[in-house]
Amino acid sequence: MGFAIGLLVVLAAACVGASFVTQGQSAAWYEQVYGAGAARLILGTGLDDAFHSWWFLTLTAFLCGNLLLCNLTRLKPLIARTRREADPAAALAGPCDRSAEGVADPLPLFERLRLPKPKACESEGRRALFSGKNRLGLWGPWVCHLGILLLILGFTLGQLTHREWTVYGVPGDTKPIGDTGYFLTIDDFEVQLREDDTVSQYVAGVTVFRDPQGSTTVPDSLSATVSVNHPARLYGFKVYQNSTGYAARVSVDEAGTPLQTQVVCAGEGIEIADAPGLRVFLNAFYPDFYLEPGVGPRTRSGRMDNPAYLYSITYRDQMVGMNYWQEAEDPITVNDYSIVFSEPQSYTLLQVKADRFQGLALLGGLVTMLGLLLAFYLLPVRAWAVEQADGTWTVFGQSRKGGALFREAFDRAVKGE
């Protein structure tokens, strides 16, 4: 037990240490923020990714080993104790926490201790009564430790095997879910606003289907609506509405004739079909645009009041130009090409996840809670009474975990309270 306590203290200390260091940054970032010496220490000890570091995993492994051993070695004694707890002979031969002599009628005392109706038994030839409750409570710590093991197991297996993808786009887009052979179509997407312009919800309609492999038949598919806090499970994938941003259609004309058109998300660009190396990017979109002096483009609200597009043009990765553009203006021209943006819309960023062990972790959490409930709220209590030669009874009470509170309750019961 001493080792277990030490382990829990060290684990807590490790978590405290890790919480003070921002996790998962680059070496340069740590050098800039903490200085060269501290950065070397952080990177050398793995404090930059503390919860996956060898020392943290070792501590967790020790914790699991300890819990497992503890539960295995305690199983047989625990079964024996549970049996003994209900055995009048064992109780009569063992110690008690409190007793009362000269009780005329012991039955009301059992009742006041909220014990079940006592069973008649015998002690050295005398009449005796025995009752006990909450034996199951003995299993509390064991169940709690089992729950912690399941939880850590579920979490670890999940970390090792889960897969995660990001899919983003505008309604109508179909994108592969990684290399799984499944595809996701964004059927629709809506940013719901309240009257005060704050966002009340992001709602996306999605369809997931298997790779049709060139077949002309409509593939099996499953559809669902997802929004923040309401993910959907489709074919073992869980789809979460995660984030959003702006997208718009970019159209390119060459000498007056349409050349190409495509919807791009902010941050993305297209390469002009006729001019390899020449690219147009939509950097950002401002629905309710204004120019803040000294700061740059801004948006007042999420409403489409005075939209503007911030774009850039590069040639062979060299910046050619960057500016903002509004639909009332003339097209942007580069060589023979004229470029316009239109159809501003929101794109959705969906997170797609597959973690088969999430349920195990949840089960672990629930079992841990059940164990705590048993350990704390089913306190085993026993009482027995032995008839004396003068016809009165001596009553004994025992509760290993009840302590002073049980003794008080016993005394109150004796006094008839």
Next chain:
Amino acid sequence: MTMPLENLLFYGVLGLYFGAMLLYFLFVAVKKETIGRVALWVQVLGLVLHTAAIVLRGVAAGRLPLTNQYEFASAFSWGLCLVSLIFVLRFKFTLLGAFAAPVIFLIIGYAAMQSKEIHELMPALQSNWLGFHVSTAIIAYGAFGVSFVLGIIFLLRERMKGSGFLDQHIPSREKLDMLSYRSVSLGLLFLTLTIVTGAIWAERAWGSYWSWDPKETWSLVTWLVYAVYLHLRIRRGWQGKSAAVFAVVGFVCVIFTYIGVNTLLPGVHSYK
């Protein structure tokens, strides 16, 4: 949007908790039972009005009023007041009320310094799981607050010379330890529920049920500290004083998880 009536009630409650605290101090100073009883009932009245204020705000906002610093701090002091009153009444331990009163007042004082505006919720916060998560946290924090106060009383008792008044009003070491164990048990059960419901909510809102965000990490630290407390208690010879120290340290972790993490460490829980 703010609510004038709720505001009025809130400051009334603040006044009542302050008054109860002063009365409790007076009770200890002049050792008059009646004053202790009046302090207790002033606190009960404060709790009743506090409940009304919280309900009123909930009705006005159309949701559980447990989503920003003000609302949570107010609910935290409510939870501590509730759990401490339950212990005071159930175990006839008026002095516990006297020790809890300053902590309750400090927390509601912290609430008074926060913005009382009622805001619409961002989508991630619109979840029933969040409601469970925060409600269970309030009970857990309230129970841990009581074990903190009991720990302090335990440690002070060791230093105080016995006087008739104190002997009469402070239970035996063993009973104090037992009461502390009862409140830590309640707290740990509810903290576990808080963590589980929080994980379920995080999974639904962000797609990941545990991401070692500082608030999560600190709730785990708190959980571990109370686990240490439990194991210390069942070791022979470690009951009492060392357990009391851990009950105090545990609540320091609770407060750090609640305030320190939001102000000192970055993470998804610090909604501004």
